[in-house]
Amino acid sequence: MTLALVLTPYVYGLGFFMMAAGLLIALTSRHLIKRLIGLGVFQTSAGVFYILLSKVSGGTAAIRLEADSPAAEALASRLDAAYIAAHGVDGVVYSNPLPHVLILTAIVVGAATLAVGLAIIVRIRETYGTVDFEEISALEARALRDVREDEA
């Protein structure tokens, strides 16, 4: 509990670090697959952020416990009665399950995006023979120059 309290701001910090790192990779990497990896890290940071939002101090995972079960009693022994009365359901304090559900949806969306992205990279590799962004740009610039010369 005390450890969790000390770490909380740093965990948010981790989320925002992942966000910045993912964005940097997704926007600046030359390698297309690395860009997708950056995108994945960026999307995961949104997940980390949502999960942090859902944490209720002293709360357990939102799987229903009987109030008099040993697990519930072990949890209750770490919290005082007034806190449980204010935040608990039937004598047990749970974390908020809604953000977990939301981010599960977002993870599925992320997987779909990744699949489409990888499929496009496969086609890029078949077409250009490379997955390096700058090499592709150079190939395109050369193709454009050839068209211009043909006309002239």
Add this chain to the structure above:
Amino acid sequence: MSPFAGAQFASPEVIQHAPALLIAAPLTAACVAALSPSARWAWFASLGGALVSLWMALCLAAEVARSGAVSYAVGGFAPPLGIELRLDDLSVFFCLLVSVMGVATSIASASLLRLELPERDHSLMQAGFMLAFTGLLGLTATGDAFNAFVFLEVSSIGTYALVAMGASQDRRALTAAFQYLVMGTIGATLFVIGVGLLYAVTGTLNMADMAERLAASSSDTAAIAGLALITVGLALKAAMFPLHAWLPGAYSAGPTMVVAFLAGTATKVSVYLLIRFLMDVAGGLESAGEGLLTWLIAPMAGIAAIVASVQAVFQTETRRILAYSSIAQIGYVLLGVTSGSVAGLTAALFLLFTHAMIKTVIFLSLGAIDHRGSRLETLAGAGREAPWTIAALALAILGLAGAPFTAGFLAKWRLLGALADDGRIWAVVAIAASSLTALVYCGRILETVLFRTRRPAGATISEASPAALAAIWFLAASSVWYGVDASALYDLARQAAASVMGASP
């Protein structure tokens, strides 16, 4: 007075479930199209899905005109806890826009696909098109902030795949689709982080509920940060300057039917979400919503109007000219949205609808005349070989330039009037300068298709198929009709604007 007042398009039982059917119909059509044995059956599925959606949109428009906002509890879970589909005047306006463009694209799609892609891909193209259509309709209908993210991604993922299919004509479609995917996903993720912050502040995901709780809370830093993230995310999706870099590539290399549909709907629906979040959800948080509109969106829109128009002049490829013109038009629309008056927002919505019609006509006709080659010169003298298609194209280009007696003229005129009334002279100057620049590239396109004769070897042009011509001329004739008598569309736009601004129409 809404043009739909007193109309009834279906029995009460159907109307009761119209919000769900609106989304379920194209989603079902997508599955049917993906599984259908031939391209023809896939076309019928997509046509059917689009027509049912249009029918439902009309039902909802009539219902909203009769009894105000329609609310639908998905799965029987009552809002605000359950997911709510909620259609008010503003969402119905966009719902109609998306479904009309969807039907027009669907009618023309079979002949466009035959010109551009091998037959085995047609079923999946129609399926992807229906998925994108589903997502966009869902965005206009949903009343739940997280649900909006899901629909945003449903439409976007469909679109990425569709744009990449242009690779059989133009290999740059692959890199364009990849760039679109990266930028679009960044936008959607920023949006979802913003929604998370708003959820943390308000404890709800229902937009109407969120609006109430935000208005009750004093200006909260986390809420402002959330709105800022949502704004940037949607600005990426709407191709707002300077986040528009993905758009010219996607528009110039994607298959025509996809580009025609996207140009008419995708960026427009993102503008709808911007209006919804900044003016409705954050309506009570004046420092945040208004601050973002006035100090971020308005200046960027002004710059977009001028810079994108100038860039359009220097493009050599037809579709790139039109793509930059679209970025400029988004700028005009956002200038109207940020004007802060009902008249300004009305004019912006009217311009948005007419521009969607015009751009869809232009892209559909460019695809339907079967011209190989992307450069403007390959269209030289097209007017002789495809007189009917090019006549519609020319009408639409005149509308884009803002020639009198077209809807484009009326829309710009009213927008300029509204901005001048609000004392936004700099915005008037920006739009006027941009419109004058637009004359240059519109003139170039018109001159090339009507009067030039020398065409590079190998570029062939033929008249559009009857189905494509029907779709093109339906939209082109409507845009001329609204240039002469705009009252029906204008009333719809005014009611939509009034419902957001909280004023009586």
